[in-house]
Amino acid sequence: MKKQYFLQVVQALRVSEEIVLYGHRLEIPPKETEAVISFLENEYQKEILDYPYKVPRFDKEAALWAAKIIYIAAQLILYRKDEAADLVRLLPDYISTPSPSSIVSVDLCLRFLPQMILQLKLIDVEDPLIDVLEKKLSIWHYSGIRYDLNVEELDYTIINSNACLEQLYLNRIVHFKNKMLANLPIFKDKINANLGLYKKEFWSELEDLKN
Amino acid sequence: MAEDITNDLNYYLEIEESRRVDLGTIRAWQNLKVATAKGKLWLTGFDREQINAVEVKSIPYKTLYKVQKGKLYLLDSLLPDRNIPNLLWTPIERALPVELPSLNHNYFGVEEQMKMDIVPSENESEAIAMLTNIQSLKQYIKTAPKVRLNPLKWVVLNGEDILIVGKPILPIQGITYWRYNNFLLPTGFDFDLYSLKQNLEKRLNPNPTHWIIWNEDNNYFDIEKNKLKPLSLSSFRQTTEKIQ
Known part of the structure; x- marks a missing residue:
């Protein structure tokens, strides 16, 4: 049987949180996408056990798109034969705008993007790929909370529209101790409510939130 | 006058x-x-x-x-x-100081026993554990911020009651406990002979592998410490599914 490289990369990423590459293979056989989707859906079912409120349903297309982005971006970090102009073609934007279920589904793979960008920055700070990937993160910024995005410019309307997603977002802000996000007016009160009386114990550096 | x-x-x-x-x-x-x-x-x-x-x-x-x-x-x-x-x-x-009688070497009353009672106490101590039930926890945990659950460990006691150990304790109804070494005593209560706690603990729990949880009525039960698992929404959901 032919090796399923795309599936193996996604599995390694999800299970042991590492990227294993098998050479320069930008083409993805359509057969494999089915396997990847069912694997990701399985992962999603495991993950939603830990999600509060009513969990958004799994968005196949979005999850697959994110897996492809990670797969291709990882290869571009290592083997670069393409011109800067080709990057946008190789890493297309997602066809529709983010919704609660696509944000959570995309996050299955896209949550590893911040670390990849940091790796890329270590290799070459002026790589045009950084810009392309950062743009993706600022659209899907739930996956980019650990990354230093320009928080003033992001769109939070969808985040606030869904209780589950909002709580996940707040959890992640607290987990990564992203002060910039925590101090935004739309999150400030909610972070305060989350931490309650125990702000000092959970997040002692967060003095700005006193009032 | x-x-x-x-x-x-x-x-x-x-x-x-x-x-x-x-x-x-x-x-x-x-x-x-x-x-x-x-x-x-x-x-x-x-x-x-x-x-x-x-x-x-x-x-x-x-x-x-x-x-x-x-x-x-x-x-x-x-x-x-x-x-x-x-x-x-x-x-x-x-x-006129009080003098103690000199030691009686012929006294063999070593069989005597002392009763330790749990009584209300004035000393304030921080609650670090809580006994509650699945229903109360379920109400809270569905919408709980993760940061509140992270420091806690929990165990289901008899298919219904839940012991949560860790602080800060959750804002739900239940009996709270304070800790003395490996004893968990109900908050606001202490032994009347409180200085004998250490001896009592050595007797009951020579190797500190268990929590000993005291009730107000002087009864206790123990639970092995490594039976407690980190509290999370998924842990809660998977456990309660198994129970039902």
């Missing part, structure tokens, strides 16, 4: 120093003061009731005086007997 002159009366008691043992009955009256002079013990500070009490009357070989116009009159006498002695007074508890 004229003052009751009896309130101002002062009384003195004089006794041979060798007979100090006889004063045992009145030693507990803390208003008394004692002084020694020339082989005699002087006591003063009695009030009218005390000087007429059985405890004083039963002291043999004593002399009682009352003070009038700076002179000492024998009680029931109309003639002054002597001047007020000029003495250095000390409180009776200090002047």
Whole structure:
């Protein structure tokens, strides 16, 4: 049987949180996408056990798109034969705008993007790929909370529209101790409510939130 | 209104120093003061009731005086007997210290037992554990911020009750506990013989592998510490699914 490289990369990423590459293979056989989707859906079912409120349903297309982005971006970090102009073609934007279920589904793979960008920055700070990937993160910024995005410019309307997603977002802000996000007016009160009386114990550096 | 002159009366008691043992009955009256002079013990500070009490009357070989116009009159006498002695007074508890009987080497009462009771206590201590039930936790955990769950560990006790250990405790209903070593005692309660806690713990839990959880009614149960698992929404959901 032919090796399923795309599936193996996604599995390694999800299970042991590492990227294993098998050479320069930008083409993805359509057969494999089915396997990847069912694997990701399985992962999603495991993950939603830990999600509060009513969990958004799994968005196949979005999850697959994110897996492809990670797969291709990882290869571009290592083997670069393409011109800067080709990057946008190789890493297309997602066809529709983010919704609660696509944000959570995309996050299955896209949550590893911040670390990849940091790796890329270590290799070459002026790589045009950084810009392309950062743009993706600022659209899907739930996956980019650990990354230093320009928080003033992001769109939070969808985040606030869904209780589950909002709580996940707040959890992640607290987990990564992203002060910039925590101090935004739309999150400030909610972070305060989350931490309650125990702000000092959970997040002692967060003095700005006193009032 | 004229003052009751009896309130101002002062009384003195004089006794041979060798007979100090006889004063045992009145030693507990803390208003008394004692002084020694020339082989005699002087006591003063009695009030009218005390000087007429059985405890004083039963002291043999004593002399009682009352003070009038700076002179000492024998009680029931109309003639002054002597001047007020000029003495250095000390409180009776200090002047007549309690002595413990010497150790009895022939005493074999080692079978005696002591009962430890749990009683309300004034000492404030921080709650670090909570006994609640699945229903109460379910209400909260569905919408709980993860940061509140992270420091906690939990275990299901009998298919219904839940023990959560860790702080800060969750804002749900339940019985809270404070910690003494590996004891979890209900908040606001402590053992009446609290200094024996350590001995009791050594007896019950020589290797600290268990939590010992005390109820207000002096009963306890124990739970192995490594049975407690980190509390998370997924852990809760998977566990409750198995129970039902």
